Amino acid sequence: MKVSDLKLFIKVVELGSFTAAANALDLPRANVSRRINDLESTLRTPLFHRTTRSLSLTNQGESYYLDLLKAVEMIDSANQALIHNADTIKGKVKLGLVSETHDILQPILFSFLDRYPDVELDVRVISNGFIDMHNQGLDISFHGGELIDSDLVARKLIQLDRCLVTSQSYIDKFGQPSCVEELTNHHAICLRWPTGEVDKRWHFEHTSITVNSKLVSNSVAFLKSATISGRGIAFLPKILVADEIADGRLVQILSQSSVIEEHGYILYNQPKTLNLATKTLIDYLLEEVPKNY
Incomplete structure (x- = not known):
């Protein structure tokens, strides 16, 4: 019984499927399935309930998993002590x-x-x-x-606190808002979150504003480029636009308006x-x- 197979079993339990464990360890799914089957054969005990849609531990499998966590942790600690002594991390x-x-x-x-x-x-x-x-x-x-x-x-x-940025060309053409409430009168450039939701509700310390946007992207790089090109006002993490603010490609506006900490x-x-x-x-x-x- 190999320690690597025991760790594979632990990974399958934690990720909930053979496929997820195979992805995590860069292994073919068939390899994972075979090794778990071999482990069950060696132990003469089924470790998982298998259906076409789900994978769950048997009672014996759950007990084995909990005991195995302690054993593998002890093995890893012993190995790591030797590695530290050798001053080598691989x-x-x-x-x-x-x-x-x-x-x-x-x-x-x-x-x-x-x-x-x-x-x-x-x-x-x-x-x-x-x-x-x-x-x-x-x-x-x-x-x-x-x-x-x-x-x-x-x-x-x-810290990823956001700031309002636009370009000088946009300001020259449309002016700039004097308060956050006036953002509703301007062209906003909005992020689409990975969930699919569009970030049109911009939150500040004392108020939240729903902006109007005809330009949406799930790429911060695209939003930043569009803002530099004068397409509108964006609400982006300052750390991601600090260089553009410093060299003048972007202008920070309403900097006195405190934002919610992110x-x-x-x-x-x-x-x-x-x-x-x-x-x-x-x-x-x-x-x-x-x-x-």
Whole structure:
């Protein structure tokens, strides 16, 4: 009985399906199914109830899973102690980044790889950290905005407070609002969330405004480019438009209007299921990202 097969069993339980576990571990689904069947044959005990639509643990499977978590954690702790003594961290980390954040995070990831050259990073572009975490079998993903109910760990990483921006060409043509209430008289450029909902309700500390928009996109990069081109006013995280504000391509307006505090988070599975490389990267990101931004 291999430890890797026991860890595979744990992964199937946590992700709820053979397919999700196969995605997480970059394995063929048939390989996962065969290895679980072999494990059940070795134990002479069915671990799962299988139907065409669902997968659930048997009573014996649930007891085995709980005991196995403790055993595997002890094995990993012993292995990690040796690895730490050898001052070597190895392993693969599957990381999900929202496309617009790669400029912010790329230098930090490169610095991590320089420090730990035996770590392999597999970086994926995602749209929703909570959904893509399981769909793409990620070890770590990033999420901005409100959290949803999930068994994932969410750690606050960076402040994502938004600001109102437009171009000088737009101001020259249409003027600029003197208060947030006047935003309803202007052309708004709005984000479409991964849920499909259009972000037309802009929230400030003391009020919320429903804006009018004829230009919507699920890409922050597209919204930013459209705003620079003079198509309207956008409400974007300041960290993503700081360079454009600094070089004059965008103009921040109504800066005196306080916005509701928003944050970016790092998401990951329960620590006991993570390899040492993933745990090390999580700690590195939590330490380095706030330093730089």
